[in-house]
Amino acid sequence: MLTIKRLKELSPYKVYYRDLPWAGCFAYCKETLLQPFIQIDNASPRELRYVTLLHELAHARHYKRNCRCYREDNRALKEFHAERFTFRYLLRYKYTKALKLAYEQTLETWPTYDEDYNKAFRMLEKDKIWKKVQNYLTNHKR
Numbered sequence: 001m002l003t004i005k006r007l008k009e010l011s012p013y014k015v016y017y018r019d020l021p022w023a024g025c026f027a028y029c030k031e032t033l034l035q036p037f038i039q040i041d042n043a044s045p046r047e048l049r050y051v052t053l054l055h056e057l058a059h060a061r062h063y064k065r066n067c068r069c070y071r072e073d074n075r076a077l078k079e080f081h082a083e084r085f086t087f088r089y090l091l092r093y094k095y096t097k098a099l100k101l102a103y104e105q106t107l108e109t110w111p112t113y114d115e116d117y118n119k120a121f122r123m124l125e126k127d128k129i130w131k132k133v134q135n136y137l138t139n140h141k142r
């Protein structure tokens with residue numbers, strides 16, 4: 001598992017911690033600016049910061065490699081891709097605690113956050129990663 005420090009070093013963009021004003025929004029990635037950056041909310045729980053940073057790094061990577069989600073400027077697809085990356089990563093490194101947090105957070109907030117997140121959530125649910133995460137969490141209860 002990579003530490004937050006290492007994740008920050010891997011980020012193509014600067015990572016800032018700020019007090020963000022929006023409930024339920026922990027971070028964003030301003031990838032299209034001349035000097036792109038990632039902002040993470042100071043108030044977000046430590047374990048969730050790791051998840052959040054992974055999610056934002058995924059956006060940055062998809063932007064950099066000109067993924068379809070950016071070519072089509074499809075917000076739902078962007079969120080789906082970023083979260084799928086996050087789940088795959090956490091599964092690969094068996095980071096159970098963070099995976100559980102990420103899963104619960106997504107399940108609780110995405111379906112009702114707004115239309116794009118709802119769409120992204122439905123894409124996630126249909127993707128095989130969703131079942132994999134559920135199976136993993138069922139087999140790794142503490």
Ligand SMILES: [Zn+2]
Pocket residue numbers: 062067068069070077078081082
């Ligand atoms: Zn993408």
Ligand SMILES: [Zn+2]
Pocket residue numbers: 055059078079082
């Ligand atoms: Zn996102």
